[in-house]
Amino acid sequence: MRVLSGIQPSGSLHLGNYFGMMKKMIDYQEHQELFCFIANYHAMTSLSDGKALATGTLEAAANFLALGLDPEKSVFWVQSDVPEVQELTWILSNFTPMGLLERCHSYKDKIAKGIAANHGLFAYPVLMSADILLFQSETVPVGKDQKQHVEVTRDIAIKFNNHYGDTFTLPDPEIDDQVATVPGLDGQKMSKSYKNTIDLFLDDKPLRKQIMRIVTDPTPVEEPKDPDNCNVFQIYRLFLDKEQQAALRQRYLAGGLGYGEVKQELFETVRDFFAPYTERRKELLADKEALRKILADGAQKARWAASKTLRKVRKKTGLIY
Numbered sequence: 001m002r003v004l005s006g007i008q009p010s011g012s013l014h015l016g017n018y019f020g021m022m023k024k025m026i027d028y029q030e031h032q033e034l035f036c037f038i039a040n041y042h043a044m045t046s047l048s049d050g051k052a053l054a055t056g057t058l059e060a061a062a063n064f065l066a067l068g069l070d071p072e073k074s075v076f077w078v079q080s081d082v083p084e085v086q087e088l089t090w091i092l093s094n095f096t097p098m099g100l101l102e103r104c105h106s107y108k109d110k111i112a113k114g115i116a117a118n119h120g121l122f123a124y125p126v127l128m129s130a131d132i133l134l135f136q137s138e139t140v141p142v143g144k145d146q147k148q149h150v151e152v153t154r155d156i157a158i159k160f161n162n163h164y165g166d167t168f169t170l171p172d173p174e175i176d177d178q179v180a181t182v183p184g185l186d187g188q189k190m191s192k193s194y195k196n197t198i199d200l201f202l203d204d205k206p207l208r209k210q211i212m213r214i215v216t217d218p219t220p221v222e223e224p225k226d227p228d229n230c231n232v233f234q235i236y237r238l239f240l241d242k243e244q245q246a247a248l249r250q251r252y253l254a255g256g257l258g259y260g261e262v263k264q265e266l267f268e269t270v271r272d273f274f275a276p277y278t279e280r281r282k283e284l285l286a287d288k289e290a291l292r293k294i295l296a297d298g299a300q301k302a303r304w305a306a307s308k309t310l311r312k313v314r315k316k317t318g319l320i321y
């Protein structure tokens, strides 16, 4: 099975990115054909600082590799190193009804927040469709916020296939119920734009500070508490197996558990969980040339796969004359 997903290099990674997408991708590399990329073209919709984008791209690559992505077992590249995706975006644009894009929640939410609409933001899902279809992806592991974009991809692919004959594989989003929407410090979806994230690779002090900011209710220490309505529990459970979750649940229900105490435990858990990866990340970032070489090799593999699809598409659409 061919699995593909991407991540934007706009700023630091958070637990939502890790559990919603990265962890699953890293697990997949053992048994599936994995395609994984850094979506730097997409990041341009929210980032217009060239230096920050360039630095962020290398950091995002180092993050993924440090967390366990193996470039020998997967195809791992930076989106803009495979410019074929832009040609396919244009071609697909001609099979994308305006209404389909106008209905996208992600676009509508951003406009509602007062972000000025531009064409890049509007066409974001078409570029994402090109990412997915160019590689004939079957499964796309994402968080719930990206589900609609994968559905748009299917719609565009169906339209194209109906017109020019079978060309693109129809992809399915893969969304794990347990981590479909990882909550942030305030219980809303964890997201950089809500400033409610717990970031990966932080030093102890800022990490602890973020965790201590998790919003809790005023139930006194001695009283029983409801784990299902507790932001600390909802985040903590991501690190626990079933038995550990049941044990923590019991402590909540029994009363006598202070939120300060459970936050401190969560802080130690997060810190210890990511500690081994932090070292590896430092090593990777210390040798940028080696990092660029890994990405260049990945891009070469990706271009090879991309050119196969694009050749077919160019032929069918009459671009080869």
Ligand code: TYM
Pocket (backbone or CB within 6 Å): 004, 005, 006, 007, 008, 009, 016, 017, 018, 019, 020, 021, 039, 042, 127, 128, 131, 132, 140, 141, 142, 143, 144, 145, 146, 179, 180, 181, 182, 183, 189, 190, 191
């Ligand atoms: P990005 O960088 O915004 O997010 C990367 C992945 O993290 C998931 N995610 C979450 N999952 C659960 N809970 C959360 N709180 C949370 N926050 C983020 C996102 O759903 C995503 O899977 N458009 C994509 C990047 C992309 C892409 C693609 C993905 C570009 N082309 C092609 C798949 C296929 C995005 O939003 O990335």
